[in-house]
Amino acid sequence: MIRVAIIGASGYTGAESVRIILRHSEAKLVYLTALAEECGEVGEVFPQFKGRCDLQIEPLDFDKLSGLADVALCCLPHKVSMGFVPKLLEAGLKVIDFSADYRLKDIEVYEKFYGVEHTDRANLESAVYGLPELFREQMKDAELVANPGCYPTGALLAIAPLLKEAVVKTGSIIVNAVTGSSGAGKNPSIKFHFPNMNENFFAYGVGSHRHMPEMEQIASQIAGCDVQILFQPHAGPFDRGILSTVYCQPKAKISSEKLSKLYKDFYSSEPFVQICEDGPAVKDVAGTNYCHIFVTCAKGRIVSFSAIDNLVKGASGQAIQNMNIVFGLEETLGLA
Amino acid sequence: MIRVAIIGASGYTGAESVRIILRHSEAKLVYLTALAEECGEVGEVFPQFKGRCDLQIEPLDFDKLSGLADVALCCLPHKVSMGFVPKLLEAGLKVIDFSADYRLKDIEVYEKFYGVEHTDRANLESAVYGLPELFREQMKDAELVANPGCYPTGALLAIAPLLKEAVVKTGSIIVNAVTGSSGAGKNPSIKFHFPNMNENFFAYGVGSHRHMPEMEQIASQIAGCDVQILFQPHAGPFDRGILSTVYCQPKAKISSEKLSKLYKDFYSSEPFVQICEDGPAVKDVAGTNYCHIFVTCAKGRIVSFSAIDNLVKGASGQAIQNMNIVFGLEETLGLA
Amino acid sequence: MIRVAIIGASGYTGAESVRIILRHSEAKLVYLTALAEECGEVGEVFPQFKGRCDLQIEPLDFDKLSGLADVALCCLPHKVSMGFVPKLLEAGLKVIDFSADYRLKDIEVYEKFYGVEHTDRANLESAVYGLPELFREQMKDAELVANPGCYPTGALLAIAPLLKEAVVKTGSIIVNAVTGSSGAGKNPSIKFHFPNMNENFFAYGVGSHRHMPEMEQIASQIAGCDVQILFQPHAGPFDRGILSTVYCQPKAKISSEKLSKLYKDFYSSEPFVQICEDGPAVKDVAGTNYCHIFVTCAKGRIVSFSAIDNLVKGASGQAIQNMNIVFGLEETLGLA
Amino acid sequence: MIRVAIIGASGYTGAESVRIILRHSEAKLVYLTALAEECGEVGEVFPQFKGRCDLQIEPLDFDKLSGLADVALCCLPHKVSMGFVPKLLEAGLKVIDFSADYRLKDIEVYEKFYGVEHTDRANLESAVYGLPELFREQMKDAELVANPGCYPTGALLAIAPLLKEAVVKTGSIIVNAVTGSSGAGKNPSIKFHFPNMNENFFAYGVGSHRHMPEMEQIASQIAGCDVQILFQPHAGPFDRGILSTVYCQPKAKISSEKLSKLYKDFYSSEPFVQICEDGPAVKDVAGTNYCHIFVTCAKGRIVSFSAIDNLVKGASGQAIQNMNIVFGLEETLGLA
Helix, strand or coil, rough: EEEEEECCCCHHHHHHHHHHCCCCCEEEEEHHHHHHHEEHHHHHHHHHHCCCCEEEEEEECHHHCCCCCCCCECCCCCCCCCHHHHHHCCCEEEEEEEECCCCCCHHHHHHHHCCCCCCCCHHHHHHHCCCCHHHHHHHCCCCCCCCCHHHHHHHHHHHHHHCCCEEEEECCCEEEEEECCHHHHCCCCCHHHHHHCCCCEEEECCCCCCCHHHHHHHHHHHHHHCEEEEEEEEECCCCCCEEEEEEECCCCCCCCCHHHHHHHCCCCCCCCEEECCCCCHHHHCCCCCCEEEEEECCCCEEEEEEEEECCHHHHEEEEEEEEHHHHHCCCCCCCC | CEEEEECCCCCCHHHHHHHHCCCCEEEEEEEEEEEHHHCCHHHHHHHHCCCCCCCCCCCCCCHCCCCCCCCCECCCCCCHHHHHHHHHHHHEEEEEEECCCCCCHHHHHHHHHCCCCCCCCCHHHHHHHHCCCHHHHHHHHCEECCCHHHHHHHHHHHHHHHCCCEEECCCCEEEEECCCCHHHHHCCCCCEEEEHHHCEEECCCCCCHHHHHHHHHHHHHHHHCCCCCEEEEEEECCCCCCEEEECCCCCCCHHHHHHHHHHHCCCCCCEEEEECCCCCCCHHHCCCEEEEEEEEECCCEEEEEEEEEECHHHHHHHHHHHHHHHHHCCCCCCCC | CCCCEEEECCCCHHHHHHHHCCCCCEEEEEEEECCCCCCEEEHCCCHHHHCCCCCCCCCCHHHHCCCCCCCCEEECCCHHHHHHHHHHHHCCCEEECCCCCCCCHHHHHHHHHHCCCCCCHHHHHCCCCCCCHHHHHHHCCEEEEEEEEHHHHHHHHHHHHHHCCCEEECCCCECCCCEHHHCCCCCCCCCCEEEHHHHEEEEEECCCCCCCHHHHHHHHHHHHCCCCEEEEEEEEECCEEEEEEEEECEECCHHHHHHHHHHHHHHHCCCCEEEECCCCCCCCCCCCCCCEEEEEEEEEEEEEEEEEEHHHHHHHHHHHHHHHCCCCCCCCCCCC | CCCEEECCCCCHHHHHCCCCCCCCCCCEEEEEEECCCEEEEHHCCCCHCCCCCEEEEECCHHHHHCCCCEEEECCCCCCCCCHHHHHHCCCCEHHHHHHHCCCCCCCCHHHHCCCCHHHCHHHHHHHCCHHHHHHHHHHHHCCCCCCHHHHHHHHHHHHHHHHHCCCCCCCEEEEEECCCCCCCCCCCCCCEEEEHCCCCCEEECCCCCCCHHHHHHHHHHHHHCCEEEEEEECCCCCCCEEEEEEEEEEEECHHHHHCCCCHHHHCCCCCCCHHHHHHHHHHHHCCCCCCEEEEEECEEEEEEEEEEEECCCHHHHHHHHHHHCCCCCCCCCCCC
16 A cells, blocks of 8 residues: 655646545555645535545644655645655655656756756656656656646647657647646636636737747657747636647648547557547546547647546646555556 | 715625615715725725726725715614614715614614624614615615615515514414525635535535515514514525525415416515525526515415525625615616 | 445445445455446446446346345335345345335325325334334334435434424424425436536425325334424535424424434434534535534524435435444444 | 617616617617517516517517618527518518527538528628728618627727738737626526636637637738638626637748737727727726727737727627618717
8 A cells, every 4th residue: 555645735737646646555644745825624625525534734744744654745836845745756766746846858948938047957867757658667767757737648648759750840749738727736826816717719929938948849850850849828708617728830741630640659558648639628538547549630730639638637637646656556547 | 966975985785885876876985994904905805896896995084984975875784883884874865774682673683693782772773774675764764774685585575464464373484595695795615615515515504594584574574573583594506696495384274376477466666576486596596686486275274485695685785776776766776 | 344235326325335335344345236328337337436346237147146145135116115125035135225115104094195006015114213222122123224315314313302392283384395306316407417416406296295104103212103204305516415494383483502412312322413502514424424413493483404415324324324223333434 | 770680688788789779870670589588578588678679589580670660689599580571671670690600601511510501692702701801981871791700809909000010920820718607698597607617717619619710711801812720719707798819820030019000000090999108908898898908018929919809899899880870870870
């Protein structure tokens, strides 16, 4: 039985991790932490867990944690996380980190987009980017996994076969995506106040979203050459899901049938990726760890669509998939 | 042309008042005020008015206001309003006040439910309760109209004929109501954060909502005897509308047909009340000043349903209907 | 491993049953049936199961079924079900029936509310009403369980302690409830067309809903005397959940504290019932088999609130809870 | 007073036209028609108009129509409309046609995308494309206006300045758009059944949507050269609005400031187009005839966003704007 600590358990990805671990047959929750003002019984902090989990959410105490848990799901925010991860590793835990702090290998890019100095370069170097469909092997010995961003997960799965097989020009990929509102996190804001977000739809982060360099770094790694991506996110009036619509220019003419076969072959042994015959719908993957993909040609372009649940495959589900890999468990445990 | 000032224009009822006055043929906006930190061009504060209104929202200046406007729609919060209304009246304006400060004639009840001392008893006494279907005549000479609460508007219209005609027992009326989320106002909160309110439905204010004594006071006035109401509000995942489901015990057996006729007669000359043949839907009245009502018998009880838009008939629309009455204009101007 | 057949697998309760059984550790799907025109691979009929279940949904063949399965979850509509249940029982299966056909013991009431002759009186008599919190013992030997309606489940759990302990007058209970739209089923209709149902809220079935006699029958059984219920359903713009607000008259004065204790004692060993300190929210139980209840006093009445997921505790989840009981499994398997 | 007939008044664009004309100070409804099975009092067919309009919706009778009305808003479906428009013109009415039948000047393209022979080539030739911001002058003498599609309205307003000023390459424009569900029309369907559409988001019409050739025709006309557009529509869970996100390649480097100035100049005298400083939101234009636009540069591309209400600026509002132009009225009447 893997013993799981959730660091920063009071937010949405923490709650989603709790939900999944509660029905994981070979992992159990042993320790949940949050800032002092957000602590309490799990069932008080999250009424949906009333009667389902009798742990307390409590302030993090490294002395207590050491020896108590085998792995930490670290759900802390960007910039905060890198202050805690080294200590979690020192305490002997494997760490799956949800923040962006260990994703961007180029420190300059990190510091530009996140506006702070990176304080844990040592671990940054050894961290593995936790997209199992592409980096499963590297994760098997990892001490620290950088769990991917929600948008990069959806976008990269949508175009990985094109990049790997060098089917498309890499200078002008457009990723147009829309997220449900849980992506905004738990803190109330004017934009996500119900009377504003309901019946609404808008673009944000034009040309500046932090997931853009993350996509480019991993896409370049997959393609083996520099990949440029214009990423444009939007917010829609629903809870869960990201739909990515990706536009690429093929290097040479290719049929929709060939594209579909390429994708089916590429993902043939992946438990959580499904290739569809038509545009995927976020509702079909909501609450699951699945990614639905459809690829086709239109007006001389390749258009690829992917749908994921931003809180599951885009965060907590993928983290637990990664945890399963790191500990040598069946990869789908708790997620099927 | 009636010159309208909106005091407290930066909230939802202020915006809704702007929207309605903009297409009122005999009234125009001349002055909009808010707290300093919420001021600016109307089109900046409310992007929906971009290009439609070139006024500034500015901090209230009584010297400037005096002589500039004929009427103030006072959209300030409870407790704050009674600090401003006397000065607005002194400045020579008629006032339609949206707060609860001038609705409850019994000062003890006010002070119990609102937790503060009432500081303007003089005007409280002369204020007219602005439900035109019942108090139209009294409003014609009024200097100060207390615009009704949204829930009381829906509930009182649903039961006024029963009370007026003494059809029901007055000791145990139950008003079960649900409101859309705009009723919560403009400030973000955990309850009305989109990821919490979306796909949700819950009761609140059990046994303690401030609109309960307001309903009871006016219901008692209509009935000519003490009326006891158990009022239970709920919040639902939509923007606009209140559906009230009211359960009463008839004094004597009465048929659904007779009830329907009673209501049709009672409201026969009312421009904004429609008697339906089936349960009304909030979507049919959203964005309008109409109230749809259906009344019937079931299991020995009378059940009466009403639907209104909480921001229009439940607030700004009714205020402008009242303004039309006070100034002797056609009552439906700007609202048809 | 319990082998499960789902009869009528192409509707919402069928899909929800598939979802739950897929992660049940001691039950597995072996046979899924539907009308010929709704058959196909599970992942085609329900894209959310793409890659998660390789069964076909096929037309029902009793020869094939016999010996293949241990239990049938019969998700057929009212009136249709009683034509199939006898054959399922004859084929040696235990049956959990989702329809109303085996719930109403009084045939006259059934025939009045459902408008057809009952054609399987023999099994009607022996069927056990599948509300485990009240009839767990009777289910242990049952061949046929009549799975309760969604509204009766919510309402009965909200008032069972009051009835059992004879705390309230039984002549005038009011159940005001609201359901999410999945309760309307899979077939498109004008009422539930998105542009009509979205941003809407309305009452329906005034004085005539078929769940009213079902509530009254079981409530009377619990109370040991005749119970009269006025049941008023509403539809709201969300997918899942029923919130019931129940108004009762106490026989004698009782405090909120005593009520709360009464409920906590009554449900102390129930795995799926939680007593809350405030009004429950449907979102907290969505996707789970839990029922959240809050009870209090207001204006001389007892008001009790319950929240369930209409597709889980109100249908498929409760059916699988019942299946677990019938087969002597741990009651929470697949549902925790 | 312009006398208005609405042909095909029983659908969403018919209802929206009724709503707008009801508060138009120089136009009035005189005749409403629909298929026999959809006729009745306006307030019965559309409960939102109960008490607001006492006309009947009745089957179309050309004898009755002739002399009764000055203009027909023809809200019939594609392919049906061209059977009626010639007769409406012969009856002496001006016609604003909502269908696609008079939009595509190239008959081959029409017949390919709509799958039928065009039966009214004479009027097709003289019809004016009713996008006032670009073709206002041509409309002033028009007998027949082809009211634009909802998607083309949003997309063309978003890129017209770029095309007119030859700022962008015309070979590879991408229009990524999302519509609210009212765009699907009034007839229930599986896709737009509330439990399917709610909490959902998906792409459709990949590479084949009928609005693509319409966009290309008008864009080419504006640019004075062939324009190729890849148009990808999506459906989102809200009632009203289209957000278009358009990606173009600039011919030469251009700053965001210059782009913004270009747009402000281009639309400086347009009453219904507003240039914003950030991404527009559909909720800000819902229920209005306004189009909000934001244009900027990102990663070497020009990205232009527009938001409209698909039923107003995308259909009925624009039709009435066009009607105002045709009859020499102030263009904003009924729409401000």
